[in-house]
Amino acid sequence: QVQLVESGGGLVQAGGSLRLSCAASGSIFTINAMGWYRQAPGKQRELVATITSGGNTNYADSVKGRFTISRDNAKNTVYLQMKSLKPEDTAVYYCAAEIYTSAVAAYMAKETNYWGQGTQVTVSS
Secondary structure (H helix, E strand, C coil): CEEEEEECCEEEECCCCEEEEEEEEECCCEEEEEEEEEECCCCCCEEEEEECCCCCEEECHHHCCCEEEEEEHHHCEEEEEECCCCHHHCEEEEEEEEEECCHHHHHCCCCEEEECCCEEEEEEC
């Protein structure tokens, strides 16, 4: 079993900052890409940022220059530093990870996608 546990959400005023963390634990051989997604009320879940095991990053246009994704491979943890927050950033933020649960799975390139339970970020105007 694998678990992703997010933390760091909350209520912040526009222009403020928050840092989200997501720690993976359980039957993990190695982790491929990790990322953050968000879902606002009445909207579809959307990609916020991703980071590969080698540190290559990708961001949604709406957060470029304001959000920074990073990871600590030794701790199986991914972070999302959010600055200059806007009311439209309000959403439930989910972390996701592509995880190889065994050496065999890694050899066969059969990763499993896992999701966290989500953490609420609310930005007031």
